[in-house]
Amino acid sequence: MDESHSRDSLIKYGVFLALQKIDGEHVKVFRLTPKLKISHEKLKFDGDSVVGKPYGLFEIVSEQCQPLAVEKLIEEEVEQASSSVEPDAAVVKEVLAAVLKQTDSVEGSTDEQTAASPVAIAPSALRLAVDEARQELTQENVLALKKNGTTTSELVAKLVEGNKAYNTRTVFSQSKYIKRKTQKHSDRALILRPTxxxxxxxxxxxxxxxxxxxxxxxxxxxxxxxxxxxxxxxxxxxxxxxxxxxxxxxxxxxxxxxxxxxxxxxxxxxxxxxxxxxxxxxxxxxxxxxxxxxxxxxxxxxDTNRPNYKEGPEEKKSKVEEDVEMNEVKPGTSEGGAPFYExxxxxxxxxxxxxxxxxxxxxxxxxxxxxxxxxxxxxxxxxxxxxxxxxxxxxxxxxxxxxxxxxxxxxxxxxxxxxxxxxxxxxxxxxxxxxxxxxxxxxxxxxxxxxxxxxxxxxxxxxxxxxxxxxxxxxx
Structure with missing residues (x-):
């Protein structure tokens, strides 16, 4: 019974799957077939790479799906919590803290509270020149980082560091920027049974x-x-x-x-x-x-008025088209080249x-x-x-x-x-x-x-x- 349950929990050809990108907005339901190339919300991977693996969370690296274990996720959380050099985590904490302080200042906080805000806030990010590049990282740099196996958090951190207009954004805009880039470059997805x-x-x-x-x-x-x-x-x-x-x-x-x-x-x-x-x-x-x-x-x-399937004359071909569509007869060719239907x-x-x-x-x-x-x-x-x-x-x-x-x-x-x-x-x-x-x-x-x-x-x-x-x- 346990072996049967374990077999049913593995992905195999012919089953329907529900694909949902982490922080994505859409769900894709499809049937897994051999040599299937799957594309969904900027995610691209080979469908054969998920066969024989359990349903759950996957990480896509070089268009190949690799299941993520709970132990790895816990280890990443511990590393991010203990590491002080993780730039994206520090930026997120800084932004969230600034959101609360900015809200207090809008509601009537003192000038001293406003001055104590750890993030400089400007009215907008439009003070940059039009011809000035806002992002130091090019598309080629981003693709190269992804190809080298850079995680989403590390990639978003580099995008934040390379964005010249980031510090001129409002706190709310900074938070949206991080969320938008994380959603765009996320390389993790859930592959589940359809519900x-x-x-x-x-x-x-x-x-x-x-x-x-x-x-x-x-x-x-x-x-x-x-x-x-x-x-x-x-x-x-x-x-x-x-x-x-x-x-x-x-x-x-x-x-x-x-x-x-x-x-x-x-x-x-x-x-x-x-x-x-x-x-x-x-x-x-x-x-x-x-x-x-x-x-x-x-x-x-x-309709049981079927033609002689072994003869297959041209005038009777239209009568079996419906049966062919319903997969009840299979078209073929005789030794002499004349069509017939089995x-x-x-x-x-x-x-x-x-x-x-x-x-x-x-x-x-x-x-x-x-x-x-x-x-x-x-x-x-x-x-x-x-x-x-x-x-x-x-x-x-x-x-x-x-x-x-x-x-x-x-x-x-x-x-x-x-x-x-x-x-x-x-x-x-x-x-x-x-x-x-x-x-x-x-x-x-x-x-x-x-x-x-x-x-x-x-x-x-x-x-x-x-x-x-x-x-x-x-x-x-």
């Missing part, structure tokens, strides 16, 4: 429109409103690249069912779900169902597994699910409600998310006509606070766009309520 928080952050900061502007706090709100928990049966329509689907499947914990309604022959455009790399037990709750089967009211077979038995088995899962999903929809979640970006939620709402059992929860308000208002009015109860249409505010000495304020560069949430509970229509009451009276 919902990391995946959500990656897509939200890179292109929020692809996940319908869904923030991580609103994702948690969806799970809370829908009452997702262990052994729950959920029907889901997802247009957020599988982010909501991944959250629901993870919350179910291997017990329950998540019926994923999708267009086309297979569930596509769900990279967030695939990035989680769920094991067999967790992924067994995922039941993809074609929306065409819901519209037809029964399970539809896949059936991929593994792909056919996957197709049969999809049919079996789809059958279970359709049966669950007919019995009635516990919750319905609609996370839409371009599809009208009312069109989904018209198909799935009548199949829900009484007391089921309905949660609809969308980046625009108008479609949710239409869905609200539709649910009112269907006698839904406990309806809520909410918007959630979310701001990140920058907490620094005397500079605590909301993050001004934060991307605050989000969406809207509509929740409701399906109630028994009044005529059925009367019939049930009459049955109880007759029974008495």
């Amino acid at each position: 919902l928080r990391l995946i959500s952050s990656s897509y939200y900061t890179k292109d929020a429109d692809r996940i319908a502007n869904l923030r991580i706090d609103q994702l948690g709100m969806i799970l809370q409103m829908a009452g997702i928990h262990y052994n729950k049966n959920v029907v889901l329509f997802d247009q957020t690249l599988g982010l909501v689907t991944a959250a629901v499947v993870e919350r179910l914990g291997g017990k329950g069912k998540c019926v994923h309604i999708h267009r086309g022959s297979i569930a596509q455009s769900i990279p967030c779900f695939h990035s989680m790399s769920f094991d067999e037990k967790i992924s067994s709750t995922f039941l993809p169902v074609r929306i065409s089967c819901l519209l037809a009211g029964k399970q539809l077979p896949y 059936v991929d038995e593994a792909a056919l088995k996957r197709r049969q597994d999809r049919l079996d899962s789809e059958k279970l999903g359709l049966e669950l929809i007919d019995r009635g699910a516990d919750s319905l979640i609609i996370a839409t970006r371009t599809v009208d939620p009312v069109s989904i409600l018209e198909i799935l709402y009548p199949k829900l059992r009484s007391g089921s929860t309905v949660v609809i998310y969308g980046p625009q308000l108008k479609p949710l208002i239409d869905a609200y009015e539709w649910l009112v006509k269907k006698n839904a109860i406990h309806m809520q249409l909410v918007d959630q505010m979310y701001r990140v606070q920058q907490v620094l000495p005397d500079r605590t304020h909301p993050m001004m560069s934060q991307h605050v766009v989000g969406g809207f949430l509509l929740s409701a509970i399906k109630a028994i229509p009044p005529p059925q309520t009367v019939e049930i009451a009459q049955k109880f009276e007759n029974a008495d």
